[in-house]
Amino acid sequence: MEKILEAKNISKQYPGVVALDDVSFNVYKGKVNVLVGENGAGKSTLMKILSGVERQSSGEIYLNNKKLNIFSTNDAEKNSIGIIHQELNLFPNLTVHENIFMGHEILDRYKTIDTKQQIKITNELLSKLNQDIDAKTLVESLRIGQQQIIEIAKALAKKTKILIMDEPSSALSKKEVSVLFNVIEELKKQEVTIIYISHKLEEIMQIGDVITILRDSKFICEELINKIDIPWITENMVGMKSFEAVNTQKVKKGPKIIELKSISLKKKESEEYILDDVNFNSSSGEILSIYGLMGSGRTELLEIIMGLNKDFQGEIYLEDKILKASSISERISDGIVLVPEDRQGQGLVQSLSILSNTLLSKISRRFKDFYLNAKSEKKIVTKAIEYLGIKVSNYNNVITSLSGGNQQKVVIAKSLETEPRLLMLDEPTRGIDIGAKQEIFYIMKKLAEKGLSIIFVSSEIKEVLAVADRVIVLAKGKINKELMGGEITEDNLVKYSQG
Amino acid sequence: MKGMTIKAALFKLRAFIALIFIFSFFAFTADAFLSSTNLIILTKHVAINAILAIGMTFVILTSGIDLSVGSIVGLCGMIAGMLIDKGLVIQFLNVVIYFEIWVIVLISIFVGFLFGCVNGFIITRFSVAPFIATLGMLYVARGFALLINDGATFPNLIGKEELNNTGFPNIGSGTFLSLPYTIWVMLALALIAVFLTTKTKFGRHIYAIGGNTKAAHLSGVNVNAVTLLTYGISGLCAGVVGVIVTSQLISSHPATGTTWELNAIAAVVLGGTSLMGGRGSVGGTIIGAFVIGVLSNGMILEGVSSFWQRVIMGTIIVLAVMIDQLQTRFISKD
Numbered sequence: 001m002e003k004i005l006e007a008k009n010i011s012k013q014y015p016g017v018v019a020l021d022d023v024s025f026n027v028y029k030g031k032v033n034v035l036v037g038e039n040g041a042g043k044s045t046l047m048k049i050l051s052g053v054e055r056q057s058s059g060e061i062y063l064n065n066k067k068l069n070i071f072s073t074n075d076a077e078k079n080s081i082g083i084i085h086q087e088l089n090l091f092p093n094l095t096v097h098e099n100i101f102m103g104h105e106i107l108d109r110y111k112t113i114d115t116k117q118q119i120k121i122t123n124e125l126l127s128k129l130n131q132d133i134d135a136k137t138l139v140e141s142l143r144i145g146q147q148q149i150i151e152i153a154k155a156l157a158k159k160t161k162i163l164i165m166d167e168p169s170s171a172l173s174k175k176e177v178s179v180l181f182n183v184i185e186e187l188k189k190q191e192v193t194i195i196y197i198s199h200k201l202e203e204i205m206q207i208g209d210v211i212t213i214l215r216d217s218k219f220i221c222e223e224l225i226n227k228i229d230i231p232w233i234t235e236n237m238v239g240m241k242s243f244e245a246v247n248t249q250k251v252k253k254g255p256k257i258i259e260l261k262s263i264s265l266k267k268k269e270s271e272e273y274i275l276d277d278v279n280f281n282s283s284s285g286e287i288l289s290i291y292g293l294m295g296s297g298r299t300e301l302l303e304i305i306m307g308l309n310k311d312f313q314g315e316i317y318l319e320d321k322i323l324k325a326s327s328i329s330e331r332i333s334d335g336i337v338l339v340p341e342d343r344q345g346q347g348l349v350q351s352l353s354i355l356s357n358t359l360l361s362k363i364s365r366r367f368k369d370f371y372l373n374a375k376s377e378k379k380i381v382t383k384a385i386e387y388l389g390i391k392v393s394n395y396n397n398v399i400t401s402l403s404g405g406n407q408q409k410v411v412i413a414k415s416l417e418t419e420p421r422l423l424m425l426d427e428p429t430r431g432i433d434i435g436a437k438q439e440i441f442y443i444m445k446k447l448a449e450k451g452l453s454i455i456f457v458s459s460e461i462k463e464v465l466a467v468a469d470r471v472i473v474l475a476k477g478k479i480n481k482e483l484m485g486g487e488i489t490e491d492n493l494v495k496y497s498q499g
Numbered sequence: 500m501k502g503m504t505i506k507a508a509l510f511k512l513r514a515f516i517a518l519i520f521i522f523s524f525f526a527f528t529a530d531a532f533l534s535s536t537n538l539i540i541l542t543k544h545v546a547i548n549a550i551l552a553i554g555m556t557f558v559i560l561t562s563g564i565d566l567s568v569g570s571i572v573g574l575c576g577m578i579a580g581m582l583i584d585k586g587l588v589i590q591f592l593n594v595v596i597y598f599e600i601w602v603i604v605l606i607s608i609f610v611g612f613l614f615g616c617v618n619g620f621i622i623t624r625f626s627v628a629p630f631i632a633t634l635g636m637l638y639v640a641r642g643f644a645l646l647i648n649d650g651a652t653f654p655n656l657i658g659k660e661e662l663n664n665t666g667f668p669n670i671g672s673g674t675f676l677s678l679p680y681t682i683w684v685m686l687a688l689a690l691i692a693v694f695l696t697t698k699t700k701f702g703r704h705i706y707a708i709g710g711n712t713k714a715a716h717l718s719g720v721n722v723n724a725v726t727l728l729t730y731g732i733s734g735l736c737a738g739v740v741g742v743i744v745t746s747q748l749i750s751s752h753p754a755t756g757t758t759w760e761l762n763a764i765a766a767v768v769l770g771g772t773s774l775m776g777g778r779g780s781v782g783g784t785i786i787g788a789f790v791i792g793v794l795s796n797g798m799i800l801e802g803v804s805s806f807w808q809r810v811i812m813g814t815i816i817v818l819a820v821m822i823d824q825l826q827t828r829f830i831s832k833d
């Protein structure tokens with residue numbers, strides 16, 4: 001194996017945090033180089049250094065055995081290093097092709113943008129990625145997963161030699177992931193080197209060639225994928241043997257919390273139904289999972305319950321009281337809360353501190369007093385950070401100083417602070433490491449035992465199998481099947497989600 | 500790491516350091532600058548702009564803008580003038596009501612608040628861009644100010660003993676502990692605004708809306724109500740200024756306050772508040788207002804031609820924001 005890129009003894013300090021501590025990282029030519037580690041281990045930071053977004057405090061980078069100074073993203077690009085960032089970097093107000101060619105516009109002979117050519121290439125790229133998206137659609141009208149695909153297309157359009165993918169699959173459906181893997185295989189054939197970060201270990205085993213593990217900002221080990229297995233990864237990642245499965249003891253179902261009666265939702269300006277006569281209820285003490293493919297109406301269903309979408313027909317009852325078209329803050333006061341799918345766009349206020357974000361929902365509900373009490377705020381946040389095991393050096397830092405997974409935990413902490421009776425989670429494990437995932441499932445179980453009703457949406461079958469007491473399978477806006485107990489199997493979920 | 504914190508502290512205080520620099524410059528080069536009379540006149544001038552800028556800060560923090568405050572100043576001044584001079588004429592009942600001064604002051608300020616709320620209502624209910632909604636109000640409020648006395652001023656607003664409405668000029672010229680009331684009003688409003696923005700959930704919500712409206716909405720923040728109220732506050736501050744200015748001049752003129760909204764915006768931006776919303780502080784705004792005030796006072800004392808004063812003022816505003824941006828980049832890169 002030939003080393004193409006080598007990071008030697010890289011350290012990176014942020015105020016109060018050591019993000020990387022003397023880390024060395026080898027990247028082999030034409031291989032899929034996998035990088036794993038817990039949330040906050042320093043993976044994204046290392047990638048930002050390789051791509052010129054951040055500069056290392058010390059250490060050196062070698063490209064083809066020649067020392068390389070990367071001062072800016074331009075330097076990285078000149079050396080054919082490209083990156084797909086963990087958080088989306090798209091312009092929602094521009095179209096797909098404008099996004100893909102941002103900063104690399106194709107010009108015609110009058111030096112004006114050759115829109116036709118851009119659209120043509122974009123459509124080619126998208127069809128290679130198996131996407132049914134028009135190059136002229138606005139990015140803001142795309143689902144999160146589709147936006148992620150656009151990020152991938154953007155990187156592909158630049159024809160890089162070394163392509164960094166920081167959790168490219170966290171927002172993708174199973175189908176989309178397999179498309180991504182086909183693309184990666186094809187890139188490998190063209191001698192493109194891939195650096196791949198993911199928390200989904202099965203994926204890593206499938207696509208990776210070499211694995212490097214970081215823990216607590218330090219390099220732990222490097223190994224060939226075909227010599228190892230998943231337990232080996234978790235052991236090195238977390239420093240302990242394995243996880244106990246989330247206990248699936250019999251649930252004590254309590255009283256009904258929420259009931260939906262013939263909920264229907266039409267697409268805007270069309271007769272097509274996104275949701276078609278959906279009826280179900282959910283009780284205290286139960287974890288109800290809503291399973292379905294992308295576009296089956298899962299997110300819309302949660303948005304209706306949350307009061308975000310008011311154009312639906314049908315009725316929602318909260319403990320036998322009908323829920324009027326009330327505002328979100330009233331829903332939160334009623335004890336309903338949603339952990340949204342898109343943490344960047346809907347979950348967090350990027351300019352505020354960790355503390356302010358954690359308390360954002362709470363202060364609109366619980367703090368009866370007009371003014372904020374710094375002391376009790378601190379107490380609450382410290383407790384929340386501990387409860388969810390969020391890796392934070394100082395809760396007064398801005399939220400964007402946290403690693404992606406830890407940001408996600410803050411979003412969950414925020415909703416728990418409202419002391420909900422009905423907790424809805426839309427893809428809550430996006431970008432969370434396996435340890436934290438386990439913690440979150442454990443917390444969900446604990447909360448259910450405490451009498452909460454939990455509605456859980458995930459596109460990962462394994463997650464559904466792990467926590468759900470009952471599953472509603474949606475297909476094309478209709479409830480196709482309700483599964484309970486022993487019926488909840490991988491085969492059934494796949495079968496009934498096809499419609 | 501220690502160096503980092505000192506640098507961060509300096510960065511936070513950058514507007515203040517600039518103010519001290521400008522202040523010392525004039526203190527050394529212009530003789531009359533440090534005299535107590537001059538300093539009080541200066542502060543009194545600053546206060547007018549600072550009060551408007553305080554209200555503007557609330558609005559800009561939500562990533563809005565309020566172009567109508569100058570016109571509302573004029574309108575509220577005219578209302579105060581009318582109530583003193585003519586009283587409240589209710590035509591169909593054929594009565595004229597004269598109020599005591601404190602009632603007149605409250606009514607005038609309340610009118611400012613109401614007009615601000617109308618801005619907020621149009622912006623939140625009908626999703627009209629703040630720039631447009633308040634631009635419309637800039638014309639409407641000025642129009643009303645002109646309509647009140649058919650374009651004429653209300654001169655000599657000293658009131659009449661028998662109507663029990665004397666003493667209005669005292670607001671603008673009176674002092675407490677040898678400082679003009681105007682300055683006290685600014686201090687009081689600044690303190691209230693600092694408290695509101697940093698210590699209350701209302702303030703926290705303002706920052707949240709400016710930072711990410713969607714996330715704020717989903718977190719249960721009543722985005723519309725909070726936003727509407729920020730425009731109300733801005734209008735209220737304009738009302739206060741209308742009353743103060745009218746009292747200082749002892750007359751109300753319908754053109755008072757023309758283009759003052761721009762000075763207020765300049766003070767907010769100089770104070771480090773981002774026009775994108777979500778970042779900034781009331782304290783910064785006050786410093787920004789002082790930078791502008793000290794500069795223009797100093798330049799007058801130095802005998803700089805009023806044409807050059809404009810050139811210099813404009814340059815400094817843009818330069819300040821440029822340096823701000825450079826420093827932000829510098830700090831975050833490090």
Ligand SMILES: Nc1ncnc2c1ncn2[C@@H]1O[C@H](COP(=O)(O)OP(=O)(O)OP(=O)(O)O)[C@@H](O)[C@H]1O
Nearest residue numbers: 014019039040041042043044045401402403404405
């Ligand atoms: N701009 C910043 N300022 C301060 N600390 C930062 C900053 N960026 C990252 N950190 C810290 O550096 C550490 C490493 O973060 P990094 O984003 O590299 O983690 P990661 O391995 O990518 O985690 P995840 O799996 O959650 O994405 C974290 O503790 C994080 O809080």
Ligand SMILES: [Mg+2]
Nearest residue numbers: 044086403404
């Ligand atoms: Mg990361």
